[in-house]
Amino acid sequence: MKPLNLITLLLFLAGVAWALTRSEEGVRQIQRTYYAAIGPFLKSGANLETKARAFTDEVEHSKTVIAKLEVAEAALVKLRTEASHLRKLEEENIQLRSALKFQQRSPFSVKAAKLIRRKPATWWETITIDRGLEHKVEAQLPVLAAEGLVGKVDRPNNETSTVILLTDEKCQVSAKIKGSQEVGILSGQRAQHGEKPMLRLRYLSKEAKIKPGSTVVTTGRGGLFPANINLGTVVSSEVGAIDAEALVKPAVDFAALDTVFVLLGHQ
Amino acid sequence: MIRYHISLFIFVLIACVLQQFIPAVTALYDARILLLHLVFLCCSVTVGFSPMLGLAFLCGFLWDANNTLGPQGGDSEVYINQIDSLRFGYSILLFGLMGVLMQCIQPLFRRGAWQVSAILTGISVFLYLLAEFLLITFVRGEWIFPAKVLTQIWLTAAMTMLCSPLIFAILFKLAKLFDFTIRYDGLKRRYFTPEAYSLDK
Numbered sequence: 060m061k062p063l064n065l066i067t068l069l070l071f072l073a074g075v076a077w078a079l080t081r082s083e084e085g086v087r088q089i090q091r092t093y094y095a096a097i098g099p100f101l102k103s104g105a106n107l108e109t110k111a112r113a114f115t116d117e118v119e120h121s122k123t124v125i126a127k128l129e130v131a132e133a134a135l136v137k138l139r140t141e142a143s144h145l146r147k148l149e150e151e152n153i154q155l156r157s158a159l160k161f162q163q164r165s166p167f168s169v170k171a172a173k174l175i176r177r178k179p180a181t182w183w184e185t186i187t188i189d190r191g192l193e194h195k196v197e198a199q200l201p202v203l204a205a206e207g208l209v210g211k212v213d214r215p216n217n218e219t220s221t222v223i224l225l226t227d228e229k230c231q232v233s234a235k236i237k238g239s240q241e242v243g244i245l246s247g248q249r250a251q252h253g254e255k256p257m258l259r260l261r262y263l264s265k266e267a268k269i270k271p272g273s274t275v276v277t278t279g280r281g282g283l284f285p286a287n288i289n290l291g292t293v294v295s296s297e298v299g300a301i302d303a304e305a306l307v308k309p310a311v312d313f314a315a316l317d318t319v320f321v322l323l324g325h326q
Numbered sequence: 327m328i329r330y331h332i333s334l335f336i337f338v339l340i341a342c343v344l345q346q347f348i349p350a351v352t353a354l355y356d357a358r359i360l361l362l363h364l365v366f367l368c369c370s371v372t373v374g375f376s377p378m379l380g381l382a383f384l385c386g387f388l389w390d391a392n393n394t395l396g397p398q399g400g401d402s403e404v405y406i407n408q409i410d411s412l413r414f415g416y417s418i419l420l421f422g423l424m425g426v427l428m429q430c431i432q433p434l435f436r437r438g439a440w441q442v443s444a445i446l447t448g449i450s451v452f453l454y455l456l457a458e459f460l461l462i463t464f465v466r467g468e469w470i471f472p473a474k475v476l477t478q479i480w481l482t483a484a485m486t487m488l489c490s491p492l493i494f495a496i497l498f499k500l501a502k503l504f505d506f507t508i509r510y511d512g513l514k515r516r517y518f519t520p521e522a523y524s525l526d527k
Binding site: 063071087092177178179182185246250280283 | 342343346347349350352355356358360374375376379380382383386387388390391392393394395396397398399400401404405407409411413414415416418419422455458459462463466468470471472474475478482
């Protein structure tokens, strides 16, 4: 091996050792700097996506109208299009009202945030939101949707934050089955694919009478999440040698998430 | 020569930004094009050992800064089984290993058989993702390897590999622009032509 290559190899290995031995705070600092640099691209990308979606919707809409005109149903189509547009507005209105009501009825201070990126990593179930340290978003804060728990803030940066979803194996939640004394740990499953991920509620007692359809909520223990936040419903259960576990369908439709709420007053 | 190498580092940074906008395809088992990995793999076959290690460090560093998860947090009396994730810096090592693999076929690339390098990018990405998943399994325990994971890995590798001719074309253009000859200084075989390969042949 050439001396230059040998020196580079040694430098490379020293660099690897340096990176691997960074403290948690050191890694966070590196990530904060990285996201400060890449943040503007992420935000402009999200804006572009919104505009592109609006444009696509517009194009689809125009095509539909033209097609209907060709079959001499102009008037009917116009009415249908208007009705469809109104329905869309109505749905949007209902969604916004629901979000507003959620924000009003929440006993904590919540900060609404928009999703700007979905699942950037290969193996982790994470999303990126457009709120960060500048908006008082901190690590480990719970993230909610109107239907229930979404996850928690994993890495707050200046303007954006990474949220680890409930469907990730690393996002563990102390949970209980509503109406019973059964307490366990709820988390996502490794290497799970598809639009309808399932959760695992583990460490339940062997004698537990778990009925499919039962609601699973947070216990409030463990210092991460407040009590009685909806998590999902039991689909099935299985008794093992030591304990029992249940398969839980999440309350939140993660594929349809658009706006989430960070619970600022809790930690 | 230095201008070509600087352009590669800039190319990697651009790929890192573009990677942010490449979504996972849910219908294809969350497979996606790993542009940063692809650009690194294609670059690593065109440069010497030392610049390849430099690129590996940069790519691994950027990838980990983008993806490393924080600690789980919470009361350890409630969350007894803390779930670990991979440490910051592991990707640098994996990128380095992929680069070494790509350099093994540099003589063929020098000869003009860039197609072999293109196929090897797919194989490298496959091995990278497999190693990553096995590392996660090793760190977290509980052996899980569903068939869907294998499908996700090979689909990601295939999708990434299909984009490699485009990246090679950009690299040949860059090499021409900066008068860089893709040189192989290692073990020489007489059936390898001494001339550099270019798109204009």
